[in-house]
Amino acid sequence: MIRVADIRGYAMALPDVVEQPHFRLPGFRVADKLLVHLEKGDAHAILCVGQVEAKTAATEQPEVYEEVWRQNGQIFVGLRVDLAKVTKKRMQELIELAWRHRAPKRLVAEYDSR
Template identity: 80%
Template sequence: MIRLADIRSYAMALPEVVEKPHFRLPGFRVADKLLAHLEKGDAHAIMCVGQAEARTAAAAQPDIYEEVWRNGRIFVGLRVDLAKVTEEGMRELIEHAWRNRAPKRLVALHDSR
């Protein structure tokens, strides 16, 4: 099972990520844009990946992933079951969320290293 400490470790390893609560729950941001946060109860996390990636993941493994929409119209991200996702899968999602939300200059700098 992936825990908050794991998510924190994966997220904080990426450039310019800060931990900042999101509605009083643990959240991680880059350039003040949310990239991941835990849901109440710590059983699920929401990853701010692209809509196409979320759709693909949810279709491939609906027991682990679920698309999240607000009011049925606004795409929010990908809900991840922390008891079922693998460590590798979670690391990849956090990096994808970071790439989705980080400024392009920061992603380019990171990739050039």
């Protein structure tokens, strides 16, 4: 099972990520944009990946992933991940994907050039 410490380690390894609570729960941001946050109970995390990535993951493994929408399906939020069912490698990949989705393009370019 993925724990908060795992998520923290994956997120904080990426450039300019800061930990900042999201509704009093652990959350991580880049350029003041939410990247990933835990839900109450620490059993699920929400990742701010793109809509296409979320739909693909939820379609391929609905027992692990779920698309998250607000306001009756009007606003796409991200991808809910069951932390007991996702692998550490996949969680790390998803956090980087969310970071790439939310980070400024110049920061991503700098990271890729290293």
